[in-house]
Structure formats: C-alpha cells, structure tokens
Amino acid sequence: MAPTAERRTATPRGRAANSKRVRSEQTELNLLSTSTWLFSERGFHGTGIRDIADAAGVAVSAMYYYAASKDELLEEIMKRSLTVLDDAGRAAVADVDGAAERLAMLIGSHVAFHTRNPRAARVTDHEFRALQGPAKQRVVKLRDAYEDLWNQVISAGVAEGVFVDRGATARLALLQMTTGIAHWYNPRGALGPAELWADFATMALALLGANRKGKPVELASLELGSPAVLLERVELSIEPRSKPKGL
Amino acid sequence: MAPTAERRTATPRGRAANSKRVRSEQTELNLLSTSTWLFSERGFHGTGIRDIADAAGVAVSAMYYYAASKDELLEEIMKRSLTVLDDAGRAAVADVDGAAERLAMLIGSHVAFHTRNPRAARVTDHEFRALQGPAKQRVVKLRDAYEDLWNQVISAGVAEGVFVDRGATARLALLQMTTGIAHWYNPRGALGPAELWADFATMALALLGANRKGKPVELASLELGSPAVLLERVELSIEPRSKPKGL
C-alpha cells in the first residue's frame, strides 16, 4: 500500500470531518482490518477478493486503488503488525536493568500485543508461506529483527549467569508458547492481559532457570512497570475490534 | 478414505509384489503423503488438486477413486496423525508412576512425534479451519481427546502437589511450545529427538514448578524409558520422507 502515500498531495489546510483524505484513510483502514478479520478466520488462500470487498462494503475494484494486489494487502498487515510488535518490545526493555527484569518486560509487551491484537497476530503468525519473493524477504527481515531482540535479552541473561543456556531452543520455545496466545485467547474471557503477563513471565523465568546466587528469581521481587503502559504501545489500528459489518 | 476399506474384498491368499491390493495401498499412501507434503508447504487452500496429482504422478481423476473430495484427503491426514499421536501418548504414560515421570514421558512422546513427522504435524496444527461440518467435528473430537490426556497428566500432578496450579494456561503453553517444534525443527540439523526430549522435559518441569518436598524435580533423577521405544510408536506411514518425485 505504499502507492497510497505517494499518491497523497501536500497536506491540505482545513480538513472537514469527511474530507477526501479522511475518507480515503478510513477506507484503507477498513480494507486492512476487514482483510485481517477474514484472513484470520479463513486463511489467506481461503479468502477471496470478493469476500473482502463484500465484507468491507466496497466494490472489488475499489480495493485495487489501495493495494496493487491481494498479496500486498497481506504484506501490509504483516508489516504493520511486526513494526508495532518490534517497536513496543524495544520500548519495553529500554532503560530496564537486569536480565530477568528485561525478559519480564519483553514477555509483557509480547503478551499485551497478542491479547490486544489476536487476529492480526494470527495472520502474521500463520500466513508466512503465502508471501513470495521480495515481499516475503521484507517481512522476514522484520520478523528476524524482532527475534533478534529476544535473542539479545536471553543471551545477555545467560552471559550474566542469570539464565541457563539452552541454545536457541529456549528462545523458540518461549516465542512459540507466547505467540500461541493469539490462537486461544478470548478477549471476553476471564483472563486479562495483566494476569496472563504474570503467568507467562513466571513460566518464562522458570523455563530459563532464572536465578540469582542460586536462588530462583521470583516475579514478585522484580520492579516492573504497569501493564497499562505496555498496552498503550501495542495499539494496532488495523486490528478488527468487531466482526465486519457486511458479514 | 473410508470407502477404500469397504471396497476391499476378503483377504486374498498369496499377494504378489504388485498385486492389486498392494498397488492400491501404495497409491493411496502415495496420495496421502504427497498431499501432506504439499499442504505443509503451501497450505490446504494454497494447494490445487492438480498440484497433488502431478506431484504424485497420477491423473487428477484417479484421486477421486480414493477420496471423495479434497477435504476428505485433509481429514484423513489429520485423523491418522492424531490417532497415532494419541495412541503413542497414552502408551507412553501407561504403567508409569509419578506425575513428573508421566509428564516427562508424555513430553517425550509428543517431541518424538513432532520431530519424526513434522510435515503431518504442521498440517494437523495449521489446517484446522479448512475443515468444515461433520468432518471438523470428527477431528476436533480426536484433538480434544489428546488434549484431555495432557490435562489428566497435569491435573494429577497438581493434585499430588508436585505441580503448581496455573489453570488451563500451563497446558496451553506447554502444548504450544512443544507442538511448535514441527514448525522449526530440521531433521537434518544438529539436535536429535533425544536431546530435544531432554531440553523440553526439563523446561516443562520447570514451567510447572515441579517439586517434591519443596525441592525442584531434576529430570536426571527420573527413571524413564529409552527414546527408541517412544520413536517406534510414533511411526506415521503418511509422513513424506522426501520431496515427491513429480515435483
């Protein structure tokens, strides 16, 4: 959807409640969020271009004003998701000292993202193989950067002697179990993001054998920020907050 | 593919190397294993009926002699996978005492299945939403039975006071992190099933806070069977052991 930005002219002075630019941006978000819903529900290949258009309430051809292809729609969803996820993760560990503390914050950010944006997360996690060529490379780059952040946090802890060294296995296990949240989490269920954060941070610390001077690190003993701050940073504009109207 | 079994006549006396029955069974396995490969590589909806036929080296119409529809192909793959997984899991914990031991065995069986049959596992894990109606119900039933086995093993440990109670979260986290193996495991990589078993069992015990009289349970202190026995039981005939020839 890069073309859209390029197509935009210089910022207009006054913009009415439904000026063209506002309408256009709304339509673009509508399209992306509807696509996210459908892709998460039926998969990329299981969703037709007409399904999206109908659910979004626009003509099929209108989509091609915003995206050059169906693939570009998917790429845009993944790029936005991964960008927010990565930015939030880096912000969460910034200025935090201690390997255990940093890991707990990273887990918190990750859990926040996946509980707040389960559908976008599912699409990003599931539909990787649907991407091809350069588009895939671009998205892989973003994902790798995020995984590298995890790697840094864990490796630092291993170097400090706080975590047990399990090679890449621990990182993969941690990422799988926390990313998996998006696949079973129910936003209207009993567990809130804060409770899940506590549970998963506790499990993660145990899984990594977190210890100081031989004593296991207790989550309660760590000084961490509030969940609210983490939740703010994972806000994703394309996450569908309800079923598309035309569905 | 139930029809095939029904179509079979009474067991013939002598059966040549390429008798009808043998040929037919080979073709059926070829079809299922080729489908497994392609579904794991491109997804169910991303794979065409012609892709399968070409890769398997048969005519498109030949498939419909074995399966009534493309969906039935998927259902059969999932059913076979889940059946082997569940049977192996139950066999692994049978006659094993102690919650920690049972969990370690269950993890071992699960890890064995996912390292030996990564493609079938990926399909079973990924393509759930592609199934519809009664077929979906049948497969869900199998999956629920297996998850219930995990639930039993974990709950028993909680009841014994060996595991910490984290509600359903721990089970979901454990299943996600171990099932995820199929998504990154490389059969030609450095890590073998036995090493992975040790790693994941250790992590699982830690994650559940496994302890006896306040002391953490060490994996090395448990008396467990050999990996070989577990590996035997997860043998899956439809797992593609190499790229389909016609591809």
Added chain:
DNA sequence: TTACTTCTCGAACGACCGATCAAATAACTA
C-alpha cells in the same frame, strides 16, 4: 460556474478451481 483530482463503480477478462464420467487398461478369476 468550470477544471481538476481523488475515489468508486460495474462489467468483463483469461486462468484456474474442484469435481464428474464414460472409456480404457491392468490385475485377477474361473
């Protein structure tokens, strides 16, 4: 108003989808 840009539309394109069927072939039986 007119001129221009942004946005949306219905209709159509060729390609491919899953599925069907009568006919041909291969294996087995009597």
Added chain:
DNA sequence: TAGTTATTTGATCGGTCGTTCGAGAAGTAA
C-alpha cells in the same frame, strides 16, 4: 482362454479466482 473386477485415464463441466479497465461520482480549487 474369456470374463470379471479393480484401477487409472483424458476430456470436460460450471463456477470462482485475481485482476483490469473505462466510466462516472464525489470532493476540491479556481
């Protein structure tokens, strides 16, 4: 051998796929 059954085939069905295009509606600027 001829006859029977099990297996495989090529051709083809209607439908849906992602994409394109010219026209027109809506909004902005003069």
